[in-house]
Amino acid sequence: MRGRVDGKAALLGSARFMRDENVELTPLGGAGEGEGATEIYVARDGRSIGSLVVTDPLRNGAKEAVSALRARGVRIVILSGDTEAATRHVARELDVIDVIAEASPEEKAAAIERLRKDGAIVAMTGDGVNDAVALTTADVGIAIGSGADVAVESAGITLSGNDAGRIVAARALAEKTLANMKQNLFFAFVYNAAGVPIAAGVLEPFFGIEMSPMIAAGAMCLSSVSVIANALRLRDASLA
Numbered sequence: 001m002r003g004r005v006d007g008k009a010a011l012l013g014s015a016r017f018m019r020d021e022n023v024e025l026t027p028l029g030g031a032g033e034g035e036g037a038t039e040i041y042v043a044r045d046g047r048s049i050g051s052l053v054v055t056d057p058l059r060n061g062a063k064e065a066v067s068a069l070r071a072r073g074v075r076i077v078i079l080s081g082d083t084e085a086a087t088r089h090v091a092r093e094l095d096v097i098d099v100i101a102e103a104s105p106e107e108k109a110a111a112i113e114r115l116r117k118d119g120a121i122v123a124m125t126g127d128g129v130n131d132a133v134a135l136t137t138a139d140v141g142i143a144i145g146s147g148a149d150v151a152v153e154s155a156g157i158t159l160s161g162n163d164a165g166r167i168v169a170a171r172a173l174a175e176k177t178l179a180n181m182k183q184n185l186f187f188a189f190v191y192n193a194a195g196v197p198i199a200a201g202v203l204e205p206f207f208g209i210e211m212s213p214m215i216a217a218g219a220m221c222l223s224s225v226s227v228i229a230n231a232l233r234l235r236d237a238s239l240a
Contacts, residue, residue: 105130109136
């Protein structure tokens with residue numbers, strides 16, 4: 001952030017931001033950074049005058065979600081704008097090895113592009129303003145509903161509430177939906193492959209079998225009913 005306080009230029013931001021602004025940082029006692037906290041600096045007239053140490057606790061269900069996704073063969077990468085120390089602390093809590101820290105919004109998007117070029121299908125989960133670009137770059141962007149509005153607008157999927165564990169449930173629901181679509185296509189193909197030739201009279205010269213237009217119309221309706229009934233089974237799937 002940039003602004004003016006009592007007519008003097010003031011800055012608030014990370015150590016990287018301060019370096020970019022040519023502010024010389026003096027040791028201010030950023031206690032706790034190694035325990036998952038991040039130090040935010042305050043500068044005035046080109047010199048640092050203080051700092052804030054802030055922490056961002058894990059969301060509910062985060063550990064369980066990471067464990068469940070890893071058990072299903074999903075590679076987990078922590079992509080964060082926080083300091084290396086703070087990000088590594090979170091990684092240890094979640095037992096995650098792949099970490100990219102101190103990343104700007106553009107660098108987050110670039111990291112996702114690299115993963116995609118390596119053949120990975122990337123799902124990005126985020127809740128902050130700085131995650132918006134990455135959410136749109138990923139194959140699937142997943143926003144936490146309690147996060148920033150721009151993140152919600154940028155994502156393809158928005159999870160209600162504040163529970164990160166719903167990511168696992170959303171993935172399971174997506175898998176069930178895709179399987180249901182394939183089943184419906186199979187049903188429709190079998191019905192049409194068998195019904196259309198019979199309705200056209202293909203069997204009449206050989207077996208004398210004919211199908212009246214009314215029966216053919218009824219068979220088509222039955223095809224639609226079977227597809228709809230199969231799709232309605234998804235009502236039993238829940239994100240709870």
